[in-house]
Amino acid sequence: MNKGQPTINDVARVAGVSKKTVSRVINASPLLRTDTRDKVARVIAELGYVPNPQARALALRRNFLIGLLHDNPNAQTVLNVQEGILDVIRDTDFALVVRPVDRHSPTLVEDCQRFIERQRLYGVLFLPPISENDDLAQMCAGLGCGYVRMGSAQLDEAAHAVGSNDREAVSGAVDHLVAQGHRRIGLILGPAGFRSAHERATGFREAMARHGLDVPDELVTQGSYRFASGVAGAEALLDVPDRPSAIFCSNDEMAAGALHTARSRGLQVPDDLSLVGFDDAPIAAHIWPPMTTVRWPIRPMARAAALKLIRPDIAGEEASRFPAELVTRASVAQRAG
Amino acid sequence: MNKGQPTINDVARVAGVSKKTVSRVINASPLLRTDTRDKVARVIAELGYVPNPQARALALRRNFLIGLLHDNPNAQTVLNVQEGILDVIRDTDFALVVRPVDRHSPTLVEDCQRFIERQRLYGVLFLPPISENDDLAQMCAGLGCGYVRMGSAQLDEAAHAVGSNDREAVSGAVDHLVAQGHRRIGLILGPAGFRSAHERATGFREAMARHGLDVPDELVTQGSYRFASGVAGAEALLDVPDRPSAIFCSNDEMAAGALHTARSRGLQVPDDLSLVGFDDAPIAAHIWPPMTTVRWPIRPMARAAALKLIRPDIAGEEASRFPAELVTRASVAQRAG
DNA sequence: GCTTAGCCGGAAACCGGTGTCAAAAACTTT
DNA sequence: AAAGTTTTTGACACCGGTTTCCGGCTAAGC
Numbered sequence: 001m002n003k004g005q006p007t008i009n010d011v012a013r014v015a016g017v018s019k020k021t022v023s024r025v026i027n028a029s030p031l032l033r034t035d036t037r038d039k040v041a042r043v044i045a046e047l048g049y050v051p052n053p054q055a056r057a058l059a060l061r062r063n064f065l066i067g068l069l070h071d072n073p074n075a076q077t078v079l080n081v082q083e084g085i086l087d088v089i090r091d092t093d094f095a096l097v098v099r100p101v102d103r104h105s106p107t108l109v110e111d112c113q114r115f116i117e118r119q120r121l122y123g124v125l126f127l128p129p130i131s132e133n134d135d136l137a138q139m140c141a142g143l144g145c146g147y148v149r150m151g152s153a154q155l156d157e158a159a160h161a162v163g164s165n166d167r168e169a170v171s172g173a174v175d176h177l178v179a180q181g182h183r184r185i186g187l188i189l190g191p192a193g194f195r196s197a198h199e200r201a202t203g204f205r206e207a208m209a210r211h212g213l214d215v216p217d218e219l220v221t222q223g224s225y226r227f228a229s230g231v232a233g234a235e236a237l238l239d240v241p242d243r244p245s246a247i248f249c250s251n252d253e254m255a256a257g258a259l260h261t262a263r264s265r266g267l268q269v270p271d272d273l274s275l276v277g278f279d280d281a282p283i284a285a286h287i288w289p290p291m292t293t294v295r296w297p298i299r300p301m302a303r304a305a306a307l308k309l310i311r312p313d314i315a316g317e318e319a320s321r322f323p324a325e326l327v328t329r330a331s332v333a334q335r336a337g
Numbered sequence: 338m339n340k341g342q343p344t345i346n347d348v349a350r351v352a353g354v355s356k357k358t359v360s361r362v363i364n365a366s367p368l369l370r371t372d373t374r375d376k377v378a379r380v381i382a383e384l385g386y387v388p389n390p391q392a393r394a395l396a397l398r399r400n401f402l403i404g405l406l407h408d409n410p411n412a413q414t415v416l417n418v419q420e421g422i423l424d425v426i427r428d429t430d431f432a433l434v435v436r437p438v439d440r441h442s443p444t445l446v447e448d449c450q451r452f453i454e455r456q457r458l459y460g461v462l463f464l465p466p467i468s469e470n471d472d473l474a475q476m477c478a479g480l481g482c483g484y485v486r487m488g489s490a491q492l493d494e495a496a497h498a499v500g501s502n503d504r505e506a507v508s509g510a511v512d513h514l515v516a517q518g519h520r521r522i523g524l525i526l527g528p529a530g531f532r533s534a535h536e537r538a539t540g541f542r543e544a545m546a547r548h549g550l551d552v553p554d555e556l557v558t559q560g561s562y563r564f565a566s567g568v569a570g571a572e573a574l575l576d577v578p579d580r581p582s583a584i585f586c587s588n589d590e591m592a593a594g595a596l597h598t599a600r601s602r603g604l605q606v607p608d609d610l611s612l613v614g615f616d617d618a619p620i621a622a623h624i625w626p627p628m629t630t631v632r633w634p635i636r637p638m639a640r641a642a643a644l645k646l647i648r649p650d651i652a653g654e655e656a657s658r659f660p661a662e663l664v665t666r667a668s669v670a671q672r673a674g
Numbered sequence: 675g676c677t678t679a680g681c682c683g684g685a686a687a688c689c690g691g692t693g694t695c696a697a698a699a700a701c702t703t704t
Numbered sequence: 705a706a707a708g709t710t711t712t713t714g715a716c717a718c719c720g721g722t723t724t725c726c727g728g729c730t731a732a733g734c
Contacts, residue, residue: 005454007720018684023722031681050454054400057391058689065432075412075619083437095402095456097432098421117342117387119432150375150719227623256623263625282412283620286564286593344690355714360692370700370712392690395719 006047009020015043026051053093063120064093066309069136070127071103072254073225076282077298081127081150084302094122094310101130109135114177116145123147123309125302132195146312148305151195158320159312162305164296166196166278169324170203170248171210173276173294176326177246178211181335182274186219188233197225200250200278219244223254230257238265238273245274252277252284255291259331261300268298270333280327289330296324341423343384343494352380363388390430399428400457403646404448406473407464408440410590412561413619414635417489418464418640421639431459431647438467446472460484462639469532483649485642489534495657496649499642501633503533503615506661507540507585508547510613510631513663514583515548518672519611523556523581525570525591534562537587537615556581560591565592575602575610583611589618592628596668607670617664626667633661 008026012019017040024032025040043049057063066330068085072078085096097117103109116124123146126136131149137160140147149161177185187204190197203247208215221236223229230249234257237244249255255277262273269289277284304319340639345363354377361369362377380386390641394400405422409415418650422433422669436452438445453461453494460483474497477484486498514522524541527534545552558573560566567586571594574581586592592614599610606626617632641656 005457009720019681019721020685020723024683029720031683033682036682050451052395052720053456054394055689056722058389058395058691058721061689061723064667065434075416079412079437081414082435086437095434096436097434098419098423099433100416100423118430119390133551201426208545253623260623260625283623286590286597286620287624288597356691357693358712361713364692368712373712389690392719393692395721396690396692398692398719528682572731 005052006049008049008051009092010191011040011043011047011049012306014047015040041156043335056093057120063122065097065112065119065121066306067116067119067121067124068096068098068127069101069115069124069130070098071101072127072283074251074279077279078127080298081125083304084299085125085306087299088303088306089310097121099141103130103133108133109139112136113143116140116143121145125140125305125309126150128196129191129194132193148308150301150305151257159308161183162301162308162320162322164301164322164324166199166294166296166324167203169294169296169326170200170278171207172326173292174204174207174211176292176328177248177274177276177332178207178213180246180332182244182246183213183335184219184242184244184246185213185215186221186237186240186247187215188223188230188247188249188258191224192222192248194225194244197250204248219330223250225251225253225304227253227257227260230254231261232257234258238262246276246332247273248276250278252279252281252291252293255293255331256283256287259287259291270335274332274335276332284327285329291331292329293327294324295327297322328331342389343386345386345388347383348380348386349376351384352377359657376616393430394457400454400459402432402434402458403643404456404461405433405435406438406452406456406461406467407435408467408505409464411588411616411618414616415464417635418462418639421535421636422462422643424636425640425643426647429647434458440467440470445470446476449473450476450480450523453477453480455630456568458482462642462646463487465533466528466531469530480534483646485645487638487642496645499638499645499657499659501638501659501661503536503631503633503661504540504543506631506633506663507537507615508544509543509663510585510615510629511541511548513609513629514585514613514669515544515550517583517611519581519583520550520672521556521579521581521583522550522552523558523577523584524552525558525560525567525574525584525586525595527587528561529559531562534587541585560587562590564590564594564597567591568598569594571595575599575604581610582583583613583669585613587615589614589616589621589628589630592630592668593620596624596628607668608673611669611672613669621664622666628668629666630664631661632664634659 008019008022011022022040025037053064070078126149128151131151151163189201205215218240221233223233237247247258249258255275258275260268262269267273277293278290280293284291285294301322344619345356345359347416348359348538358379361376390401407415436484463486465488468488484497502605526538542552546649555577558570560570584593585597592612595612596606604610614630617630621630
């Protein structure tokens with residue numbers, strides 16, 4: 001790390017004041033004469049002094065590291081979250097330390113706890129799907145470690161959660177399909193036990209019911225949010241005798257898989273089959289045809305989450321829920337006939 | 338962070354020894370009687386004591402934070418690198434702090450320096466393309482901060498670099514195309530000034546020369562590693578009177594863009610046009626047809642880079658260069674006619 | 675002009691670890 | 705058993721900040 005970086009003692013000596021006075025300047029204490037403050041500030045600038053965060057952390061008995069625990073298959077999402085958090089902490093003393101975790105590990109909670117204790121984290125952010133694990137939230141609460149969960153639904157009281165309204169957004173997507181004349185619409189679910197998957201499915205069913213449309217069991221298949229499960233799901237749905245004219249896929253990777261299946265069967269998208277995805281992952285815009293999908297505001301949500309963590313005083317209730325929106329591209333067409 | 342976590346003093350008091358002895362146990366000092374070590378170890382386990390990393394960092398005048406500075410358009414790559422680093426540091430006291438940066442910022446070097454100084458980083462890892470910035474490497478060297486650059490070519494002496502042999506890999510990809518009967522092969526370059534782009538282009542030209550094939554200027558276009566530039570590049574190449582039967586794209590995103598262009602012109606891939614990409618990004622496997630591409634071992638490279646940083650003693654010369662390999666999928670076909 | 679209150683600045687202790695060095699303990703040797 | 709040698713342990717200072725507490729200086733009150 002540093003070799004001969006100046007310390008607070010160097011500053012104090014050069015400025016001819018005590019450490020305490022320098023400390024007051026750093027922390028913008030109001031009980032200082034202006035000329036003293038200026039003098040010290042000048043020396044700080046001159047020496048290029050930067051306070052040692054480890055020493056500060058020790059003395060303050062709190063540190064400036066926030067952790068990101070994630071287990072999300074969508075790399076772009078994870079990176080967007082990292083960027084969002086950085087937006088907030090860029091000019092603070094905080095730093096972001098990341099930790100990919102394995103949701104299926106039997107020692108998940110212990111591992112996370114070790115991580116938090118080892119680094120004495122100020123707080124942690126959970127990304128879905130790991131954010132849906134209540135054991136982790138309780139562990140943090142027990143440790144006295146701050147935490148905020150990001151997700152598709154309200155997981156806790158507002159102080160610990162930031163979510164988007166997936167349900168309404170999916171509803172809107174279904175409205176769009178219905179408006180294009182689609183009546184038989186297939187559904188590829190997200191993995192069981194995922195709150196986001198549940199929310200999206202609920203939004204789908206609600207909208208269909210609102211339009212008086214049926215959701216027969218044979219038009220619903222279970223997926224895993226992965227490409228391959230989109231392939232398999234579409235296979236099943238397209239094997240149904242009176243096949244659907246449109247499929248809603250609970251995320252974009254599965255939608256890309258469904259597109260793959262359609263193509264391998266010689267079906268044209270969107271003319272023979274309309275598809276809608278969810279997430280607005282990069283792949284949605286890069287496949288052919290570009291995929292109509294639902295975009296949720298990842299980065300603003302991550303900003304809000306980080307703000308809740310480091311400035312719980314100013315992060316109000318209003319920033320807990322974010323709207324997702326339909327992005328209309330070319331994978332949906334008027335139903336033929 | 339912690340509330341009432343036990344300190345080394347608590348352990349010492351309960352075990353009836355001095356702090357120093359506890360410190361010796363923690364650091365596995367060999368000059369301890371076995372019974373003393375066991376006694377203290379038992380107390381540590383009983384109390385659930387975890388050493389405070391900030392205090393350690395302060396006393397040792399070195400901390401356990403390594404930074405990842407990145408500016409890579411491919412999210413999956415960045416995440417794979419994070420995972421690779423985590424593989425190495427998982428059971429150490431090190432933590433990974435991330436920092437997305439903007440390559441084009443005029444204050445890039447200053448920003449990075451501030452980041453390093455603020456957190457007193459132990460060392461940093463650079464991902465391409467930012468790893469090609471020599472100013473940054475010099476800044477680190479000047480700060481006495483460890484650094485390792487990842488990239489497609491040898492950037493420094495082995496202690497500070499981990500690379501893959503893009504050049505040979507591209508050569509192999511060209512061999513593959515030629516073996517399939519292709520003679521007129523187009524090239525979409527990566528952005529000017531990128532070492533990886535230069536390496537890939539060189540590998541292409543070397544292989545073509547080896548086969549006695551011409552690389553006319555009109556079959557080479559400049560790209561930016563982004564999807565849209567693949568679209569544009571393919572437009573240009575396919576407008577050439579005697580259009581190429583295959584195109585090598587310097588990364589997968591541009592290859593996806595080229596595929597997009599081919600499709601919009603009614604050209605079948607691979608029957609009318611063969612395509613090869615580079616990186617084996619997720620998109621390469623998920624588009625239709627699945628893309629033949631070159632895979633470089635990101636995660637092992639990241640592991641090697643992290644190891645070089647935290648254990649320069651055991652990370653030998655042999656781990657500086659990694660082989661990239663051709664992944665044959667369905668975007669290349671025998672040339673018609 | 676002297677006392678008292680209010681502010682500013684400094685000395686010293688502390689946060690929780692590690693390094694130095696000498697004392698204590700254990701083991702050898704004569 | 706005494707002296708010498710080696711091993712094990714502990715007292716104390718220190719890393720670079722912050723906090724507590726107190727003395728000195730200035731300004732207000734009479």
